[in-house]
Amino acid sequence: MTFDAVVHVSLRPGIADPQGATIERALPALGFEGVSGVGVGKAISFRVEAADEAAARSLVEDLCHRFLTNPVIEDSSISLQPADLTVA
Amino acid sequence: MARHVAVIRFPGTNCEFDVVEAVESLGGTAEIVFHDQTSLGAADAVVVAGGFAHGDYLRPGAIARFSPVMEAVGAFAAGGGPVVGICNGFQVLTEAGLLPGALQKNAGLKFRCEMSELRVETTDSVLTSASTVGRVVRIPINHFEGNYTCSEETLAELRGEDRIVFRYVDNPNGSVDDIAGVCSAGRNVVGLMPHPERACHELLGTTDGRELLASFL
Numbered sequence: 001m002t003f004d005a006v007v008h009v010s011l012r013p014g015i016a017d018p019q020g021a022t023i024e025r026a027l028p029a030l031g032f033e034g035v036s037g038v039g040v041g042k043a044i045s046f047r048v049e050a051a052d053e054a055a056a057r058s059l060v061e062d063l064c065h066r067f068l069t070n071p072v073i074e075d076s077s078i079s080l081q082p083a084d085l086t087v088a
Numbered sequence: 089m090a091r092h093v094a095v096i097r098f099p100g101t102n103c104e105f106d107v108v109e110a111v112e113s114l115g116g117t118a119e120i121v122f123h124d125q126t127s128l129g130a131a132d133a134v135v136v137a138g139g140f141a142h143g144d145y146l147r148p149g150a151i152a153r154f155s156p157v158m159e160a161v162g163a164f165a166a167g168g169g170p171v172v173g174i175c176n177g178f179q180v181l182t183e184a185g186l187l188p189g190a191l192q193k194n195a196g197l198k199f200r201c202e203m204s205e206l207r208v209e210t211t212d213s214v215l216t217s218a219s220t221v222g223r224v225v226r227i228p229i230n231h232f233e234g235n236y237t238c239s240e241e242t243l244a245e246l247r248g249e250d251r252i253v254f255r256y257v258d259n260p261n262g263s264v265d266d267i268a269g270v271c272s273a274g275r276n277v278v279g280l281m282p283h284p285e286r287a288c289h290e291l292l293g294t295t296d297g298r299e300l301l302a303s304f305l
Contacts, residue, residue, distance in 0.1 A: 015237060016262060018197045067154075070147055070183065072190040073237055 002083040003048045003056045007068055007076050010041035015073045044068055047083055056080055091305060093118040094131035096161065096177070098141035098152045103174065103285065107137045110285040114298060116305040123155035133170040133214075133304045134161055136177030138230070138283060148176055148191065148233050149183035158184055170214035170304040171277045175231055178269070178279030187270055187279045188246065189238030191231075195262025199232040203293065204282055205257035206268050213253045213271040215278040218303040224257060225296035227282035234281040236263035236270075246270055254280055 011017050019040035027035050050056035057080060064076040093111045097104045097120050104120050111118040121128060123141075128134060141152035152158070158180070165171045165186055173181035181187045194200060203226055208219045219225070238246070243264060246252050254269035261281075269280030287297030 016192065016195060016235070018193050018195055018262075022197055067150065068146070070150070070190050072182075072188075072239070073192060 001050060001052060001056070002085060003050065003053065003080045004083045005046055005048050005056070005060050006079045007044045007060065007064055008041060008079075009044065009064075009069050009074050009076050010039055012073055012075050041074075048080075053080060091116050091132055092130055093133045093135055093305075094121045094128045095119070096121055096123070096134065096136045096157055098123040098139070098155060098180075100140040100143055101137050101176070102139035103137040103176075103283065104139075106283075106285045107135050107174070110288040110297065110301055111135075111305065113288055114302055114305050121157060123152065123157050126156045126160055128157075128160050128164055131164070131169075134164055134172070135285075136161065136171070136173040136180050137285075138175030138177055141176055141180060144176075144233075147179075147183070149179035149181075152180045153184040162186060165272070165274075165277050168274060168276050172215055172304065173277075173279040174283055174285065175229075175234075175281055178281055179233065181277065181279045186277050187272060188242045189236055189270065191233050191281070192235040192237045192262075193233050194231070194235050194260070200234070200260045201230045202228065202260070204229045204260055204268070206254040206280075206282060207257055209252050209255055210250050210271075212250065213275050213278050214304045215269070215271075215280070215284075215300050216253055216303055218299050225287075225300070226294040227284055227287045227297055227300075228292075228294075229260060229282045230286075231261070231281050234263065235261045236267040236281075238264060249273065251275070253278055254282070 024038040255266040284297030
């Protein structure tokens with residue numbers, strides 16, 4: 001089966017996020033009130049071939065742990081859905 | 089005494105010639121070893137030079153650590169050989185698991201390119217054996233992601249085992265405990281963000297890098 005995967009990489013709790021803090025500090029000047037807890041991460045999307053969803057998830061978890069994140073400072077969350085192969 | 093130095097170059101490395109020049113000015117010999125090589129040749133020491141390996145894509149060092157040459161560097165380090173990672177080279181060594189912790193974006197989100205003062209915290213490392221504990225050396229920094237970060241357990245281990253090699257006198261980037269450089273448990277792998285190879289000639293305003301690099305030559 002083919003799956004579309006999106007990995008969201010975020011900084012682990014307690015790790016300083018200077019980008020998030022800078023964005024948050026800029027918000028009042030732009031007139032945005034009531035926004036807090038800004039965090040900046042990244043999203044990595046790709047397509048995976050695997051026997052089933054469990055196998056795809058296991059592969060992506062391994063990929064996250066060994067390459068896409070640095071476990072010292074980053075966490076990841078994975079979303080998977082069957083790929084719509086009619087879209088290139 | 090180590091004399092011949094392998095200087096590792098990835099696509100995007102840009103400090104390799106400075107390292108070669110510094111090593112040669114200290115009486116050693118050096119050769120540049122490209123990332124796709126699987127052997128370090130007859131090297132007595134390895135320097136992973138600074139720059140932007142693989143464009144720093146994903147994270148600094150994240151792609152470089154999978155280069156064929158890094159297996160050879162890992163084996164060399166495991167055998168007790170001196171390995172020094174400077175700036176991006178430090179980032180590569182942490183990603184490769186040869187040194188603990190990680191380098192985060194600078195706390196002020198500024199690229200810092202300036203002279204820094206470092207305190208030598210231990211002489212029991214391959215980069216400081218020719219120096220003196222407590223000595224303050226002037227070595228330039230040039231980085232955006234030099235904010236050293238690690239877990240509390242790792243920090244306690246580094247402190248307990250006297251593995252913090254350098255601390256900044258005036259912390260420029262938010263590094264935990266003012267850490268500018270650390271070493272491995274075996275003390276033969278050292279990583280630091282400042283550039284000792286750019287501190288080896290009076291024209292550059294400081295020659296304090298010479299006593300550091302001389303430690304493994």
